[in-house]
Amino acid sequence: MKSGATAQDVARLAQVSQSAVSRTFTPGASVSEDTRNRVMIAAKSLDYRPNAMARSLITRRSRIIALVISYLDNQFYPLVIEALSQKLQKQGYHLLMFISDGQETDGVLDEILQYQIDGVVMASATLSPDLARQCADVGVPVVLFNRVPDISAFGRHTTCSVTSDNYRGGQLAAELLLERGHRRIAFLAGLENSSTNLERERGFNDAMKKARSKFHGRAVGNYNFEGAKEATRALFANKSEVPDAIFVANDHMAIAAMDVLRQELGLHVPGDVSVVGFDDVPQAAWGAYRLTTVIQSVELMVEATVDLLHEQMKDGARPRNVVIPCEVVERDSVRAAVPDSPSPKRASRAKPTSSSRPSA
Amino acid sequence: MKSGATAQDVARLAQVSQSAVSRTFTPGASVSEDTRNRVMIAAKSLDYRPNAMARSLITRRSRIIALVISYLDNQFYPLVIEALSQKLQKQGYHLLMFISDGQETDGVLDEILQYQIDGVVMASATLSPDLARQCADVGVPVVLFNRVPDISAFGRHTTCSVTSDNYRGGQLAAELLLERGHRRIAFLAGLENSSTNLERERGFNDAMKKARSKFHGRAVGNYNFEGAKEATRALFANKSEVPDAIFVANDHMAIAAMDVLRQELGLHVPGDVSVVGFDDVPQAAWGAYRLTTVIQSVELMVEATVDLLHEQMKDGARPRNVVIPCEVVERDSVRAAVPDSPSPKRASRAKPTSSSRPSA
Numbered sequence: 001m002k003s004g005a006t007a008q009d010v011a012r013l014a015q016v017s018q019s020a021v022s023r024t025f026t027p028g029a030s031v032s033e034d035t036r037n038r039v040m041i042a043a044k045s046l047d048y049r050p051n052a053m054a055r056s057l058i059t060r061r062s063r064i065i066a067l068v069i070s071y072l073d074n075q076f077y078p079l080v081i082e083a084l085s086q087k088l089q090k091q092g093y094h095l096l097m098f099i100s101d102g103q104e105t106d107g108v109l110d111e112i113l114q115y116q117i118d119g120v121v122m123a124s125a126t127l128s129p130d131l132a133r134q135c136a137d138v139g140v141p142v143v144l145f146n147r148v149p150d151i152s153a154f155g156r157h158t159t160c161s162v163t164s165d166n167y168r169g170g171q172l173a174a175e176l177l178l179e180r181g182h183r184r185i186a187f188l189a190g191l192e193n194s195s196t197n198l199e200r201e202r203g204f205n206d207a208m209k210k211a212r213s214k215f216h217g218r219a220v221g222n223y224n225f226e227g228a229k230e231a232t233r234a235l236f237a238n239k240s241e242v243p244d245a246i247f248v249a250n251d252h253m254a255i256a257a258m259d260v261l262r263q264e265l266g267l268h269v270p271g272d273v274s275v276v277g278f279d280d281v282p283q284a285a286w287g288a289y290r291l292t293t294v295i296q297s298v299e300l301m302v303e304a305t306v307d308l309l310h311e312q313m314k315d316g317a318r319p320r321n322v323v324i325p326c327e328v329v330e331r332d333s334v335r336a337a338v339p340d341s342p343s344p345k346r347a348s349r350a351k352p353t354s355s356s357r358p359s360a
Numbered sequence: 361m362k363s364g365a366t367a368q369d370v371a372r373l374a375q376v377s378q379s380a381v382s383r384t385f386t387p388g389a390s391v392s393e394d395t396r397n398r399v400m401i402a403a404k405s406l407d408y409r410p411n412a413m414a415r416s417l418i419t420r421r422s423r424i425i426a427l428v429i430s431y432l433d434n435q436f437y438p439l440v441i442e443a444l445s446q447k448l449q450k451q452g453y454h455l456l457m458f459i460s461d462g463q464e465t466d467g468v469l470d471e472i473l474q475y476q477i478d479g480v481v482m483a484s485a486t487l488s489p490d491l492a493r494q495c496a497d498v499g500v501p502v503v504l505f506n507r508v509p510d511i512s513a514f515g516r517h518t519t520c521s522v523t524s525d526n527y528r529g530g531q532l533a534a535e536l537l538l539e540r541g542h543r544r545i546a547f548l549a550g551l552e553n554s555s556t557n558l559e560r561e562r563g564f565n566d567a568m569k570k571a572r573s574k575f576h577g578r579a580v581g582n583y584n585f586e587g588a589k590e591a592t593r594a595l596f597a598n599k600s601e602v603p604d605a606i607f608v609a610n611d612h613m614a615i616a617a618m619d620v621l622r623q624e625l626g627l628h629v630p631g632d633v634s635v636v637g638f639d640d641v642p643q644a645a646w647g648a649y650r651l652t653t654v655i656q657s658v659e660l661m662v663e664a665t666v667d668l669l670h671e672q673m674k675d676g677a678r679p680r681n682v683v684i685p686c687e688v689v690e691r692d693s694v695r696a697a698v699p700d701s702p703s704p705k706r707a708s709r710a711k712p713t714s715s716s717r718p719s720a
Contacts, residue, residue: 072441138407255646287620
């Protein structure tokens with residue numbers, strides 16, 4: 001970068017104090033509009049460039065938050081990136097992207113520490129729990145997003161985390177399908193060791209037990225589109241006794257399941273099989289799927305995440321898990337109360353107005 | 361961050377040179393596996409944290425690339441974020457996210473300069489061209505991704521840019537629809553002032569003129585899902601003479617158009633109307649859409665983008681536009697060569713194997 005001018009030069013030219021100059025270039029700092037304008041004009045004419053990094057060495061603030069994420073093919077994560085970026089940006093922070101396959105976390109940790117990052121958000125179901133603990137160990141604020149620390153390893157609250165009420169969500173899915181008269185309900189699982197899948201399945205399982213109804217088949221799709229297609233084929237392999245409903249651990253897999261049911265098995269949704277997903281990604285509302293699903297509120301999850309980051313930056317806050325309530329949005333992939341067999345067209349003919357979600 | 365140890369302390373404990381320590385913590389620098397291990401062990405035991413920012417003040421390298429993007433609801437951009445992040449990460453760089461509505465770019469520029477960013481990738485059809493020029497003015501390497509500089513303002517090559525061959529892509533779409541016997545072909549436009557839309561429409565227009573075929577209606581969806589639904593309704597408002605094919609300026613809008621055609625207008629794709637999109641996002645291959653579309657190769661576009669960044673970091677390379685070839689992937693949204701009227705089920709019954717793309 002080519003610039004020789006100092007803050008002092010700018011202050012002199014703009015006829016303001018040096019602190020006014022630094023406040024002008026400090027995101028979130030208060031400075032009058034008039035002062036700001038004079039500083040910006042002087043800075044531009046002198047080609048003055050404040051140096052956020054030099055300042056960070058003094059303030060110990062890089063104003064960078066690392067987002068560690070493993071894959072973006074599930075549309076839920078792009079929503080998170082956009083909402084989190086916008087929220088942090090308003091406060092003068094920006095997201096630094098780290099794509100991790102969830103396996104080798106050592107390299108990621110070293111890099112995170114080299115950048116003197118102010119905080120880390122780990123938004124990945126597949127992420128190793130070590131990374132979170134290592135960051136916490138060296139005093140970097142961490143929030144696990146959409147997952148809790150590995151329960152088996154060291155309990156729930158070694159680090160801060162934000163999840164939706166996955167257990168309750170699983171219950172809601174089971175209760176809806178049971179209420180609609182389904183008795184041959186299968187579960188299509190995501191990554192089996194992920195806290196999201198564990199909680200959703202546990203809630204679903206408990207609701208089924210309570211109703212004295214047993215799982216009617218279970219297959220694992222690992223939160224993967226092709227994996228979910230394979231799992232769906234497996235669930236319907238035994239033609240003599242196929243499921244009449246599937247609870248799928250996320251929307252991304254539910255859409256893959258609907259594709260297999262309709263295009264490969266020639267079945268109708270919900271005429272032959274009801275499908276419930278989880279997340280409520282925008283695609284769930286698309287006319288060709290109209291998926292009934294459990295809503296995870298990205299807005300509320302992101303808000304809680306940013307709050308937990310700030311708490312930890314101020315004072316090492318006690319690790320805790322913030323849980324955001326879930327609710328079901330009904331579209332057309334679950335049959336109506338009376339167990340009739342609607343015409344094949346029914347699902348696809350539904351009025352788009354009938355249940356379009358507010359922020360799709 | 362809590363650490364007192366210096367590189368000297370680590371070198372002494374690890375019994376290596378100080379430069380070996382700094383090489384160990386410099387992404388991409390060469391250091392023997394044995395040395396690296398000794399340094400990492402010593403660093404961990406001393407809780408030593410290298411400071412990438414302090415180093416950047418000396419090397420003038422922050423190893424941060426800014427990605428300025430306006431919205432992520434079009435699935436094409438998450439693909440770009442993932443591919444670009446992974447490619448840069450392998451080279452020791454990371455993406456810092458800037459979400460911009462494309463209007464107020466001043467704030468974004470100031471922030472980009474404050475972070476002493478090594479380069480900027482602008483991946484947004486809606487982005488103001490000023491930002492790119494301003495960055496170039498102050499010597500920050502810039503690559504426009506999926507757009508060229510505002511032609512009207514100052515010609516094509518004021519900054520480096522990477523696009524696919526949008527003009528040729530538009531031609532390919534028209535040629536395919538004409539070859540299939542369509543004569544009432546409408547165009548559903550994206551943002552009218554965006555270079556992607558301008559080029560796609562120009563290529564489409566020229567191919568239609570060459571065949572002495574005229575546009576059969578045109579409506580603007582502004583690359584927006586709801587906008588595309590409105591535009592589709594408008595194209596089919598005059599029941600006496602509706603289009604028999606639509607070229608849609610991107611897949612995101614093409615999917616919205618297919619939803620309106622089928623669910624609202626009760627039309628079959630491709631039985632009543634053929635649809636061609638642009639991008640080839642993963643959703644285009646989903647069983648419910650099976651969209652025939654023009655492929656933009658994210659891999660090749662990202663590769664060219666990273667190369668252009670490095671060129672400019674080394675020596676102020678001459679601004680140029682790298683153009684990546686396009687090709688059509690045929691699925692089931694365009695009718696077969698013989699203009700018959702396939703059964704309603706035809707599209708949705710297509711074998712998923714018939715044209716699933718390699719990296720969907």
